Amino acid sequence: MTSMLSMHRFKLVGLLVAANTGLLLHLMAGEIKPVALWDWLDIAGEGGSAVLLLVWIGLLLKSRPAGFVTNLLFFGLGCLFFSLFMDTVDEFIALPDAVSWDGWLESGPMPVGFVLMTLGIFHWHREQLAINEQMRNRERLFREHRQFDKVTPLGDANYLRAQLQLALNEAAENRQPVSLIMLDMDSFSRINREYGHAEGDRLLQVLTQLLLLNLRQHDLLCRLAGDRFVVILPHTGERQAQVLAGELRDAVRCLAYKSSRHGERIELSASVMALMARDEDTETLLERLHIGLARARQSLMVQHA
Numbered sequence: 001m002t003s004m005l006s007m008h009r010f011k012l013v014g015l016l017v018a019a020n021t022g023l024l025l026h027l028m029a030g031e032i033k034p035v036a037l038w039d040w041l042d043i044a045g046e047g048g049s050a051v052l053l054l055v056w057i058g059l060l061l062k063s064r065p066a067g068f069v070t071n072l073l074f075f076g077l078g079c080l081f082f083s084l085f086m087d088t089v090d091e092f093i094a095l096p097d098a099v100s101w102d103g104w105l106e107s108g109p110m111p112v113g114f115v116l117m118t119l120g121i122f123h124w125h126r127e128q129l130a131i132n133e134q135m136r137n138r139e140r141l142f143r144e145h146r147q148f149d150k151v152t153p154l155g156d157a158n159y160l161r162a163q164l165q166l167a168l169n170e171a172a173e174n175r176q177p178v179s180l181i182m183l184d185m186d187s188f189s190r191i192n193r194e195y196g197h198a199e200g201d202r203l204l205q206v207l208t209q210l211l212l213l214n215l216r217q218h219d220l221l222c223r224l225a226g227d228r229f230v231v232i233l234p235h236t237g238e239r240q241a242q243v244l245a246g247e248l249r250d251a252v253r254c255l256a257y258k259s260s261r262h263g264e265r266i267e268l269s270a271s272v273m274a275l276m277a278r279d280e281d282t283e284t285l286l287e288r289l290h291i292g293l294a295r296a297r298q299s300l301m302v303q304h305a
């Protein structure tokens with residue numbers, strides 16, 4: 001609110017000065033009417049409309065950047081407000097018959113306001129078309145960027161490999177550890193089978209948000225393939241990575257996702273593996289991660305058998 005006022009302060013002060021000048025002119029030239037002569041319906045209608053216009057002006061200035069279109073809309077609304085305010089003042093102050101300028105103050109700014117508003121809305125419309133076009137282009141760029149996955153807004157396997165290479169280089173340069181987590185959903189094919197592929201897609205999107213919420217800002221989550229995700233953890237040793245992996249596994253287990261068909265909870269679980277990079281290339285590291293996850297799964301199955 002404060003920043004809005006400072007950005008548009010000259011315009012707001014101008015409107016305040018204009019409204020006060022009109023009021024002062026009425027006070028100097030006329031006399032306050034007795035309460036018995038006040039027309040409450042007019043006061044409520046005209047005064048209420050003037051107040052609503054002030055609210056519109058506030059919302060306009062709060063939601064738009066300063067500039068040509070905002071100025072057109074502001075001056076349009078300002079003129080309409082001024083007309084209605086003068087109309088309201090007229091209800092409280094009686095002017096002598098000889099005075100005719102009050103009619104100009106009440107009716108003059110109204111058509112000007114409508115013309116300015118029409119111009120403002122016309123330019124606003126064109127501005128919105130340009131913004132829509134830009135958004136479409138951005139979305140196209142995003143969708144067409146082949147390193148990004150179509151279902152979740154995550155980098156895919158190629159992106160992961162490129163980022164992992166960068167992380168390994170940086171870790172070697174700075175002599176800092178870097179770790180990885182691999183997370184694979186258990187029995188995801190069953191969910192697709194029982195609830196349909198679209199539900200599976202929705203679930204992958206929800207899982208993505210869940211995993212991101214449980215990671216730190218500098219961690220990078222990618223979707224390696226299907227229901228398998230990999231997280232790059234810069235400046236992180238193996239113990240800390242294992243703690244984070246456990247947290248991700250617990251978060252998935254506790255997620256109470258409801259199917260869109262009947263709203264029943266779909267029980268979920270994931271297998272995780274965390275390890276710290278040694279002096280090795282990306283492929284060897286990812287291979288070690290795959291093998292580690294497979295072994296962890298096997299030993300879990302043996303325990304449960």
Ligand SMILES: Nc1nc2c(ncn2[C@@H]2O[C@H](COP(=O)(O)OP(=O)(O)OP(=O)(O)O)[C@@H](O)[C@H]2O)c(=O)[nH]1
Nearest residue numbers: 151184185186187188189190192197200201226227
């Ligand atoms: N809905 C949906 N399913 C996918 C997508 N990509 C892969 N899948 C499915 O995910 C499953 C992954 O295969 P697996 O990892 O072998 O299946 P799983 O049932 O999780 O088996 P385990 O990992 O051994 O527990 C397959 O059924 C794929 O069809 C996708 O983008 N959307």
